[in-house]
Amino acid sequence: MKSRSALRPFAVLSAVMLALTCVQPAARADVEPGAASARRAGFFTDAQLTGLGSGQTVTTAYDAPASLDPRAGYPAALPAGSTGHGGVYAGTIQITDQGTGGTALVYCIDLHTTTTFGVNYELGTWNQANVPNNGYVGYILQHYFPGTGEPSSAPDDASRAAAVQLAIWFLTDKLVLAPDDPRYAAVSAIVADALKNGPAKEPVTPQLSVTPATMRAPSTGGVVGPFTVTGNGPATLTPQNVTVYADAAGRRRLAPGDVVQPGAKLWVSSDGPGATQGFVLERTVDVAASAVYLYDGGNPGLEKAQKLILAEKERLTERAGALITRYDAGTLNIDKNVQGSGAGLQGAITLQIACTDPDRHVTRYTRTLRAGARSGHRTLSVTGIVAGSTCAVTEPADGENGRVAPRAAVIEPAQVTIPTDDTVKVAVTDTYDRATGGVRITKTIRGTGAGHQGRITVELRCAGVNRRFHLAAGSPRGTHPVAEITGLPAGTACTVTEPDRGENRKVHLDRVRIRPATVTVLKGTTREVRLTDVYTRVPGPVK
Structure with a gap:
């Protein structure tokens, strides 16, 4: 960024002039227009309006009727229905970058809204500015003062700056000069050139934002977030009365000056009482001519302020972040x-x-x-x-x-x-x-050999339980209770087997069925396991 330590001196404006001008240097008429205001910049302010550059006081401009279309060209005669605008400063305005402390020049693009020294601004977009014919204004800034020495016909920088500002106001606010005004030829020529050869495209504006912009944080130091960072480049971190983390658990603490990448999520805890708590992300970037600066809302009691447009390419700082409201x-x-x-x-x-x-x-x-x-x-x-x-x-x-x-x-x-x-x-x-449950075991004996089988042994295996039960030899055809075991831990898996199946010389075991072979003990429930043995009589005499 170029340093502009010396500003062109201007005469003190009258109280009436101050009420009408684009730039109101201060609330009192006896404040020198070139003196910087002592108003404090906002937490996320990119730049602050601090002075005047080159320009002139114009008292012979007129507000054209609403029906005027600036794209039709600068009027050859004062349009019918035009009204005197009153005194206005036309020229460049100085803003001071809050990151580097350097200065840059801007023009006004919102004539009917005032501003003053000390008003805080942030980078915006043309859509956010919502100003007509910004493309043609962009063309002017690419080809005229202060980026170039045009219009070369003007006798000095003050005249050049005034002509450029008046051409801009014609396109954005329908401010016109009468043909006998000494600035008319230069202003109308600038407009004609822009309408013929423009519009310019909107420059790529550096992007940096943090969402949400505010959040409450407890006095106990609890971590709050996440805050999501978006942008088109890395930024450096500056915390104020908070600790910033890269994780929700608050384990990965970030230090002042750490680089934060786009897409990062951040969390914050309050460090203690403090008037301002939060963090700022800051990056220094090339900002092209015709980038807009909008009021950031940070001046107490000020609802709106003039929209500004950068007069030439500068190296400036873009800032964003989040504020924390601490509560007990x-x-x-x-x-x-x-x-x-x-x-x-x-x-x-x-x-x-x-x-x-x-x-x-x-x-x-x-x-x-x-x-x-x-x-x-x-x-x-x-x-x-x-x-x-x-x-x-x-x-x-x-x-x-x-x-x-x-x-x-x-x-x-x-x-x-x-x-x-x-x-x-x-x-x-x-x-x-x-919790406990139980298992009930029954035995069914079937087949032509039923009643002639030997002793049957049934085994129950559970975690911590291993028990055997017997059914007497010669038990008749039918279903017999074998055992009912209670107090088994719920959730335990139990397996039932039949190690001794009662086969002997009189009968042959034809088929065994155990359903289910494994059961899980359920709370307050007795699960049943059914065993079925089918016996076939061995042919021949029984001795």
């Missing part, structure tokens, strides 16, 4: 205790925390204890709760999974109030008994 908050610690003979066999436990803040807004949080958590205490924390909130903990999912018999959870106290920058505790105790 506290922490809730849940002392979660798992106990009982079934502890460690339960499923996942879900705790819900409902907190009602002093404004009656309800915020809900969820914490989960993984399935199979062993017996003992552990702490589940909820931080960043608005101070003064009343919170109640409930347990909608108590770990019931068929393997345990949960008792009612004990939650003490039922409700707590969250202090500022401090912690309160709620104890939640879950007691689990081991």
Whole structure:
């Protein structure tokens, strides 16, 4: 960026002139127009309007009627219905880059909106500016002062700057000069050239943004986010009263000056009390002539300000970021205790925390204890709760999974109030008994040899259980109970086999069927296993 340390001096404007001009140097008429304002730049301000460049005070311009079409050419005579505009400064305006401290020149493209020194600006696009004929204005800036020495017919830079500004205002705001005005020939020639050879295309504007632009953060230092970075190039990070992280867990801390790439997601925690909290991303880029600067909304009490357009290519800073609103908050610690003979066999436990803040807004949080958590205490924390909130903990999912018999959870106290920058505790105790079930075994004897078989042995194998049962030799045809085993742990897989099947010299075992061969014990249920043996009588005399 070129440094413009010396500004062209201008006479002090009168109070009436200040009320009508494009640039209002200050609220008082006796402030020197070339003096920079002491107003503070905004947190994300790209540039601040700080002075005047080359130009002239014009008192002979007219507002043409709304029916005038600037694309039809500069009027050869003052259009009927035109009204005197009053005094206006026409020329270049100085902005100061907030990243490098260098300066650049801009023109006005919104005549009927005022601005003043100290107003904060940010890079924008033509669509955002919503100014007519910007393409033709872009052509002018590519071929005329200050990028070139044109119009060469003008006697000095002040005259050149005034002619360019008046040509721009004709295209954007229908401001016209009468043919007898000494600037008329230069202004009309600039417009004719632009209409014949333009419009220019909008320059590629550097892009950098952070969304969302604001977020609340707790005084307890909890991490909030994500903030998504978009742009067409890397930027450097400047935190202010916050810590910035590259992950939601807050483990990958970023330092001032770190490079952040487009597409990155950032998280933030508040470092403590501070008037301004947030972070800025900043990149220095080449900005082409005709890029627009728009009011960034950062001046207290100022709703809108003049739209500006860059007069020539400069090396400037683009800035974006996010602001944090810190609020008083506290922490809730849940002392979660798992106990009982079934502890460690339960499923996942879900705790819900409902907190009602002093404004009656309800915020809900969820914490989960993984399935199979062993017996003992552990702490589940909820931080960043608005101070003064009343919170109640409930347990909608108590770990019931068929393997345990949960008792009612004990939650003490039922409700707590969250202090500022401090912690309160709620104890939640879950007691689990081991769930049990049973297995019933029956034996069916069939076939021509039924009743002549020997002793039958049935074996039941479960985790920790291995038992054998017998059916007496010669048991008759039909179905017989073998055993019913209770108190087996739910979820246990049990297998039934028949190691001794009763074959002897009198009978032959023709077929064996065990259904099902393996069963899983269910809570409060007796599973049945059916064994069927079909015997065939061996031919010949029985001795």
